Amino acid sequence: MDKKKKLLIIAFYLAKFNEEALQKLGYKSFREAFNIIGAKLDYSPNSVKNRRDDFDPLFGYRAGWHQVELNKSNIEIVDSFDHLSEEALRAIILELLEGGKSELSREIVLSITNRKPSTYTTRGVTGKKAESFFMRWFAEHYPEGNLIDTRDLGCGYDFGIRDSNIVYEVKGLSGNEGGLLFTDKEWKVAAEKQEDYHLVLVKDCFSEEPIVEIYSNPHLKFSPKKQIVTVVNVNWGISSNDLNNTEIDY
Structure with missing residues (x-):
């Protein structure tokens, strides 16, 4: 996955979950988050902040870039990830921050790539x-x-x-x-x-x-055309060994 898509996904997470996102990722402030994330993705801290601000108007914590319509790349991110829980999206964020070379990252890329390009507004x-x-x-x-x-x-x-x-x-x-x-x-x-x-x-x-x-x-x-959209889904699997090794409560 190219670093721009990584940045947009992480920025979306920061905008949507705000202070909870900072707490769950272990950052003390947004400034610290922008600095560390920027260093890991090879972006300036201000670039990370600006991309978070792109998504801010969707969630109401800050005004963000409310005067600017979301572009197609940002709309793709919203469509692909807005349905996920904080925990599920955080798992993706941690994977991306650690390099994003696993099967999970490849599935994320495939899901976004297979989306039909949107010509609609968000x-x-x-x-x-x-x-x-x-x-x-x-x-x-x-x-x-x-x-x-x-x-x-x-x-x-x-x-x-x-x-x-x-x-x-x-x-x-x-x-x-x-x-x-x-x-x-x-x-x-x-x-x-x-x-x-x-x-x-x-x-x-x-x-x-x-x-x-x-x-x-x-x-x-009206006679609309049906659109079938591929989104990122996260499942949580409990292994057989985990079941066998966990004490039964009753």
């Missing part, structure tokens, strides 16, 4: 910007409406309306043109809810006057 910076704008826009246009935030509930949509079947899935574009991506769960729920499911597309998210477009029943109106 849900991260642009999506959050779009969602925030939509909440303000909805309050202005429907002051009597009671918007329910369901983004963290895994419902397949971002917002609902109290005492109503209508739901909204918000997508954002940094410019005026571009594609967007539905998860399988979102597309399934769109098919189930039909006219009650509304796609809210917020264009020019970072401008002073974003454009809001709303499409009801997107499952009927």
